[in-house]
Amino acid sequence: MASGNNFDGKIALVTGGGSGIGRAVCQILARDGARVSVCDINLQGAQETLASLNQPGVHVALHMDVADKESVREALSATQEKLKGTPTLLVNSAGISRRSSFLEMSEEAFMKVVDVNLKGTFLVSQLVCNAMIERGEAKGGSVVNIASLAGRNGLAMNCQYAATKGGVMAFTKSCAKELAKTGIRMNCILPGAIRTPMMAVIPEELIKEALRVNALGRQGEPEGKIVAEMVAFLLSEKSTYMVGACVEVTGGHYA
Template identity: 45%
Template sequence: MAGLLAGRLALVTGGGSGIGRAVCQALAKEGAAVAAADINRQQAEETIQLLNKDVQTKAYEVDVSSSASVNTLLGNVKQDFSVAPCIAVNAAGITRDKFLLKMDEKSFDDVINVNLKGTYLVNQAFGRAVAEAKLELASIVNISSIVGKTGNIGQANYAASKSGVIGLTKTAAMELAKFNIRVNCVLPGFIQTPMTETVPEKVMGVVVMLTPLMRMGKPEEIADACVFLASEKSSFITGVALEVTGGLNM
């Protein structure tokens, strides 16, 4: 199968919905084998049904906030595909929006545990697997958010988790370069997915007005950036926080 990523194996977390699902589709279209992992196994299975049939694909259940679950995932993927993945895209994420003065500890912890700790755990387990397999080319793409740069009312927990992902990405880029692993993150603006369906229409209207390209983004547009960062088209790029926002908060 020809394509930018032919012969490569990609692990995608949050692969059961929205951006993660679009990433799975774009990677498979470019010839990568895909392991789609999500806390919702049923949705991950549904993603697999949508993928290019010429490449090997498999759905997995994982809770990225648990090291045991992440380590089991990496072990199962290696076993099923007979090789360690050389691409990881970390798209698993949640929101629990509340104003800071009303933020309960659980809402804060849950968001940090999935968005930041989960990204750390997968970066670590993937990094170990690549180092052990002595792969020559590997790439991690972490999905942060533009609000990790700017903050956002009602999202102290989420913005903090996404700022954390930027710091984690840059540090991992420094530490993992010696194992031939590039590490970058994407900062999406407001993208049409189930995550943003609950944002009130009025708020979305304001966001669109503040976006120079005057619209929300599509999951496919984030997926295209992930394909670029996963591929050798970005071979000299590491530690970058790539904004894919239609110009919002540039």
């Protein structure tokens, strides 16, 4: 079912497109006419997403390690070559979590999450935004970063995850101030408890405890695509006065 968003002629690059929210975002953007570069460190997952898209032959699935600048550069170049243009829509959805207590967390575990969630968002955004500007396509460009409610509220046993998502929020607001003059808008979304592969590793009793303060009392389903629909709205011309916004999609957590 069409949403009224018109991304005809647009190229979108989505990180973390191989599963969860990223996969749902790819499906919505393809539905609304964008040609999508599905990027993920798990190429098989990206290819499975590609197969699920409207007109899969007009899109591409690529390997990308967002924490590795050269990998990001190669995937961006491949996107430009295969889709015959530069992405002007960017969604930074790649993210990981490593559940551990703060007092016992290793430096390696802390930095791995920082590298993917925060540095990765920086690397991909910088390379894609510079490509838009260099090719004279910044006007109308739009970036949406997937943060988390944990970035605002904190999350026990996941201090590094919460810290990176708080960083993504601050990164979004800071970059949005700089990019606005170029014509590129940047915003972010704070999902709550969405049923994704990342959530699957959290013990069920902890999820139930968290949902006691959720107005709807349930997790969101990526297949319901509510987060993806909000991403599409923020990428679209319907939201041209939204810059540096952090939009919650939480089911009324702490409402």
